Amino acid sequence: MLETSKTLFERAQQSIPGGVNSPARAFNSVGGAPVFLEQARGSVLTDVDGKEYIDYVGSWGPMILGHAYGPVIEAVQEAAAKSTSFGAPTEIEVKMAELVKQMAPGVDKIRMVNSGTEACMSAIRVARGYTGRDKVIKFEGNYHGHGDSFLINAGSGALTLGTPSSPGVTEGTAKDTLTADFNDLNSVKKLLNEYKGEVAAIIVEPVAGNMGCIPPQKGFLAGLRELCDAQDTVLVFDEVMTGFRVAQGGAQQRFGVTADIVTYGKIIGAGLPVGAFGGSREIMQVVSPDGPVYQAGTLSGNPLAMAAGYALLSELYENPVHYDELEEKTTYLFRGMKEVFEHHEVSATINRVGSMMSVFFTREEVRDFQTAQTTNRELFRDFFHGMLTNGVYLPPSPFESWFLANSHTEAMLDETITAADTAIADAINS
Numbered sequence: 001m002l003e004t005s006k007t008l009f010e011r012a013q014q015s016i017p018g019g020v021n022s023p024a025r026a027f028n029s030v031g032g033a034p035v036f037l038e039q040a041r042g043s044v045l046t047d048v049d050g051k052e053y054i055d056y057v058g059s060w061g062p063m064i065l066g067h068a069y070g071p072v073i074e075a076v077q078e079a080a081a082k083s084t085s086f087g088a089p090t091e092i093e094v095k096m097a098e099l100v101k102q103m104a105p106g107v108d109k110i111r112m113v114n115s116g117t118e119a120c121m122s123a124i125r126v127a128r129g130y131t132g133r134d135k136v137i138k139f140e141g142n143y144h145g146h147g148d149s150f151l152i153n154a155g156s157g158a159l160t161l162g163t164p165s166s167p168g169v170t171e172g173t174a175k176d177t178l179t180a181d182f183n184d185l186n187s188v189k190k191l192l193n194e195y196k197g198e199v200a201a202i203i204v205e206p207v208a209g210n211m212g213c214i215p216p217q218k219g220f221l222a223g224l225r226e227l228c229d230a231q232d233t234v235l236v237f238d239e240v241m242t243g244f245r246v247a248q249g250g251a252q253q254r255f256g257v258t259a260d261i262v263t264y265g266k267i268i269g270a271g272l273p274v275g276a277f278g279g280s281r282e283i284m285q286v287v288s289p290d291g292p293v294y295q296a297g298t299l300s301g302n303p304l305a306m307a308a309g310y311a312l313l314s315e316l317y318e319n320p321v322h323y324d325e326l327e328e329k330t331t332y333l334f335r336g337m338k339e340v341f342e343h344h345e346v347s348a349t350i351n352r353v354g355s356m357m358s359v360f361f362t363r364e365e366v367r368d369f370q371t372a373q374t375t376n377r378e379l380f381r382d383f384f385h386g387m388l389t390n391g392v393y394l395p396p397s398p399f400e401s402w403f404l405a406n407s408h409t410e411a412m413l414d415e416t417i418t419a420a421d422t423a424i425a426d427a428i429n430s
């Protein structure tokens with residue numbers, strides 16, 4: 001099993017740092033060689049050895065309607081036949097911006113970039129340019145990409161690999177990033193009082209997905225909104241995972257709180273390299289060339305990426321029933337997994353918001369970075385490998401969210417629950 005993956009991984013390590021082009025996809029925290037993939041259809045992945053897996057990574061979020069979704073593939077092929085890039089404006093960029101404005105609350109103007117990292121870096125620069133202030137508050141265990149300002153107490157691969165605060169970030173940059181505790185408004189108030197009038201922005205994953213899936217507690221996001229309003233601080237929702245996934249209008253719509261700037265990533269390009277940031281007319285007018293805050297990109301608004309994203313988002317916009325179905329499917333999986341862990345008397349907390357979910361092997365309620373850390377990592381490692389052996393591909397870390405797609409069938413969910421039953425029994429008996 002995994003013979004070709006193992007061989008490819010050995011080769012990859014000779015030429016690519018750690019053998020991977022993004023640390024989160026390495027198997028460092030669970031051990032073993034990462035699975036090298038060949039192709040995917042709907043919710044089924046096929047690896048280079050021809051083995052199939054039910055997929056709960058979904059390219060870390062964008063595959064809301066599954067891999068190789070017909071209208072996306074057609075749109076990309078049609079766009080590619082015209083040119084892969086112009087470096088000049090195109091109609092599809094305008095259509096995309098208009099569609100996002102219809103779907104997302106509070107977005108009057110939106111700028112396309114090439115990744116979630118770029119979107120968050122740009123959002124912070126805009127907030128700083130708009131307010132004339134330097135400091136930014138982020139939350140421990142939240143991840144906003146690998147921009148210098150964000151690699152302080154970060155989540156995702158940085159947390160999984162034990163480097164939440166990365167070497168290479170200068171002290172000068174680090175001093176402008178203040179860290180608060182997720183779901184704890186008092187920790188935010190304390191920082192805002194200590195640095196009164198100095199905080200440009202609070203950036204938050206409205207549903208944390210990079211320390212595992214952690215929902216915002218009642219009043220947390222609304223409380224951030226109030227605190228920002230009181231000090232004219234810009235509230236940034238990083239909706240790279242949640243945008244167009246937890247509702248048509250993302251977390252803003254689901255929780256009824258509108259941010260000043262919202263950032264998007266992978267989903268907005270249906271899996272092609274895209275990001276975006278948008279907000280009110282007043283804030284976005286500082287962005288170049290309307291205003292003085294410089295932000296640019298040769299490939300930004302790339303026609304292939306726009307065509308793919310437009311095909312996905314317009315389907316989600318026109319057929320909101322997808323969200324009901326995603327909700328039902330994820331609830332079904334949640335209940336099935338819960339029964340499995342109860343049956344085996346394994347302490348497990350399963351968090352879920354819409355089609356995002358995570359299993360933490362702990363008896364604690366998981367509400368922030370500290371409680372996420374109580375998960376039993378060894379048990380997760382064994383469970384992960386058991387699931388893989390039984391044909392289920394989970395994120396290779398206890399600190400990442402699982403993503404469901406509407407291409408998951410009931411049979412696949414049942415197969416996943418059966419695999420969990422076998423995997424957890426083997427893990428506790430090993």
Ligand SMILES: Cc1ncc(COP(=O)(O)O)c(C=O)c1O
Nearest residue numbers: 115116117143144145240241265
């Ligand atoms: C919430 C969040 N923000 C930002 C990013 C960075 O996006 P990218 O990896 O496209 O740079 C990610 C994912 O990596 C993310 O999950």
Ligand SMILES: N[C@H](C=O)CCC(=O)O
Nearest residue numbers: 022023024025060156210
């Ligand atoms: N948690 C990250 C994105 O959401 C994982 C993707 C990556 O960084 O490669």
